[in-house]
Amino acid sequence: MTHATLYNMFVESGVSQYLENIGGMLYQIILALAKMIPSLFPVLLLLLISTSQCSATSQHKQPDLIEKSCSIIAGYEDCVRILRSDRRAIKATNVKELAYIILDLCIANATVTLGEVPKLREKYKKYGKIEKALRRCAVEYKRATKVYFRKAVEQLGKKSYLEAQNLAHIGGALGTSCEQEFYFQAPEYSPLWPRNHDLAVLGTVAEGIVSLLRLKKF
Numbered sequence: 001m002t003h004a005t006l007y008n009m010f011v012e013s014g015v016s017q018y019l020e021n022i023g024g025m026l027y028q029i030i031l032a033l034a035k036m037i038p039s040l041f042p043v044l045l046l047l048l049i050s051t052s053q054c055s056a057t058s059q060h061k062q063p064d065l066i067e068k069s070c071s072i073i074a075g076y077e078d079c080v081r082i083l084r085s086d087r088r089a090i091k092a093t094n095v096k097e098l099a100y101i102i103l104d105l106c107i108a109n110a111t112v113t114l115g116e117v118p119k120l121r122e123k124y125k126k127y128g129k130i131e132k133a134l135r136r137c138a139v140e141y142k143r144a145t146k147v148y149f150r151k152a153v154e155q156l157g158k159k160s161y162l163e164a165q166n167l168a169h170i171g172g173a174l175g176t177s178c179e180q181e182f183y184f185q186a187p188e189y190s191p192l193w194p195r196n197h198d199l200a201v202l203g204t205v206a207e208g209i210v211s212l213l214r215l216k217k218f
Helices: 003-012 014-023 025-036 038-060 065-070 076-084 087-091 095-123 128-157 161-185 193-215
Strands: none
Touching: 065 076, 065 095, 065 193, 076 087, 076 095, 076 193, 087 095, 095 128, 095 161, 095 193, 128 161, 128 193, 161 193
């Protein structure tokens, strides 16, 4: 069977129509090249099928739980980035699981930061204002961990979603509160800026995810 015969059979088949619907302009270009150079038809056909499969997969891809949840709360990009960084969240099957996971990430962040504060206080002990701000931040991070985020988890278990949402909000806000200590005490430098920012973002995402349970969005 010649390449030209194969080309004609393809054009007349239902497969041709299907690939045209998916491939669009690319289909027309490849078909024109195959008509001009029949010997290239087999290679061009494989290219078209491969491209069409990718296109079909893309068209039928549905947003997953993370995308759906993050799309209706503040900070979509941060929300998706944070949750996708945790394997548990990728495997989660419902919003409540996501809520537990994001609160756990909040607790982990605050706990690690709390462990860093003594080292930073030693490092900056000759800088009174910075050391003073760090002392106050230690108090804020203890509250964030033990008083707010852990209690938010407890309230989540009791289905007290509004209370859990408020606790998550306050816990995250303590990152901003810590940063303000440096603004007042030592505005020229904040050694905790990255971690304070992360906690504030985590708190915002946690507040948003928990709110979905209260609003029964899923």
